[in-house]
Amino acid sequence: MAFKLPKNSLFAILLRSSWWISFAIAGALSLIAMALLPEAYRAVGALSSFPFVVIGVIALRRQWSLPGSQEVARTAEILSTLNWQSFAPLAQASLEETGRVVRTYQGAGAEFVIHDNGGCRLVSARRWKSARLGVEPLRELIGAFDTAGARGGIIICLGDITEPARKLAQSSAVDIWGAAELAARLRGKLPPP
Template sequence: MAKNSLFAILLRSSWWIGLLIAAVLALLSFALLPADLRLVGALSGFPFLVVSALALRRQWGLPSAARIAQTQEALADLGWPAFSALLEQAFRREGYTLRLPSGKSEAYDFELERGGRLTLVSARRWKSARTGLEALRALQAAREARQADAVIYIGLAALSENARPYAAAQGIDIWQASELAGLLRDLPSGKGRPH
């Protein structure tokens, strides 16, 4: 499916938009078409119902935009000890065995293991103003040295123009406020630090 096709855009939009389009098409069909064509016209909205159902399935359980904004605000106020403790608790809840890197590592902060897969997580720069290529290259080098299956870079800020394609090419998962809102779902909403 083309990235900017109508159905691709609807899949990225709120699920109810496709449902609304299908309902409008059905209402217009019954209001404007001759009696023998009303059902056919109403069925023209069926693809929009399918897209709406697919979008709903994708969006089910995802945090709302307000929750993402609250999470970003709360995390921006935290210091590293509190943020790392939240991450440790959340990763363990998700079933990971968590280890700190052996020795001092500038590239990553956690080693996660689940189902025999090793994942390295870099999170210490979560409040950086912008994520550049250097941090991602260091994480990729650590992945190769540790022979890790996956790597995750956690940062609230946008990636630089060079960093985004590099992360995509290397398969580096970038977690920002929306992913953290899902992971840290027990983070209290509103202002203030988590307990």
């Protein structure tokens, strides 16, 4: 069984935060240890910041290849101008970046199905331009799980997600892909603005 950090633990929060915050905490702890502890304990006190350095390195590694805010905004701008016929191949390409087989889904509630070694997942992408996504598209997607034998899904939306929709997605094994996820997966594949 793999160890999983509790969602709201300090280290889990730092892993989701900017990498430099962990290094700043490590530096502050080291400085405090050097300034306040007796000479014999300074090295041990400074070493107490080591877990924050490790978390900072992990966060830096994860964030290194992520698109910046300007690239995310540019991606959202380009994708919001496309019609479905232009967007669908890009959505499929972003899903194929995961290394799985992606096919068009023929049923209601989803547009694509991803097949992998553990079954399939459905993808709802038709409402990618929605300014605000509520629970109704999620219910349609979740309703299609049984028909397709899916074990989860992905919903693609450039706009905001309502809090009830976010909670429903979390409780139903549905990942939400926004502009940041699409920008990371569609690098070099977008049409010019």
